[in-house]
Amino acid sequence: MKKLIVPIIILMTLIACGTSEEEAQAIVDKAVEERVVEDQSDVNDDYQVHYIYFLASDTPDNRLDVNGWIEKLALKANADLLYWSALSPNSKGVGQQFKLDYRLDSKLDITFLRATVPEKTINSVQVPASYIFNYIRKAGFDNSRKVYAILVGFNTYEGNVKGGEAGTALMTVFIPAANSYSQDEREVLILHELIHSQGVGFTCGKRDIGQSGHIQGNDIMGENRNGMSRIIDEFNDTYYRHNIQECPDMSKSVYLTPTAEDSWDPYEVFCRRNTGGFTFNPEKFYGCKDSPAIK
């Protein structure tokens, strides 16, 4: 208790004379004390993207879940999607966003999760993201109506080369790698991985190049992204508002809002193989949240 009294007095003084670093620090300290390690009550039971700040047992805690860093990045990336998707020709100026998991107090719900194993153990498999996917599922994060967006506090053994990795209904971004990019590029990286989490690329899309999940041409999902493109399916022929019969369209995913009347669930289609009216091979080499491909 003794420790608490000083910051509270400082805080009260600082509120009277405006914000300061100390005040911000006190707020973060308090938030760390109140951290929750489980998914909190949801505002609704709609499909949504849930953010997790994930550390290994030996990763320094930079408090990115409570100091606003993750929240700001997640919200800005989502605002970018609204803007960039509106520019896709068939959008006719109407953009979409991901539905995010918010707390009852309207803040983004971000779970803090520290593994019991060190970074070395997680990096001992060929696809460390798969290890993390399995880990969070065993920790109880396996809601079939959520995409898990996991911001990892350390890099894979590949260093800054590997910014992120995704499967259907989940994705990872490795924070030190992301921090070696510019702010704009970080936002692109988050969106790139979130778009993968929707099952993109779709093999029935015209410019899809198969197993890698990427597409031909200048695109946020492009195989050769020169300077990280923000273009979202500029010809509407591959994954977004494409009008290809019996082929999934990301704009109609249940995770996007405004939500299409004939929406579909990437988890059902790619993980449970309930492909409904789609006639394509839902095989994914990079796995689903309940069957990550550990190599």
Ligand SMILES: [Zn+2]
């Ligand atoms: Zn990719």
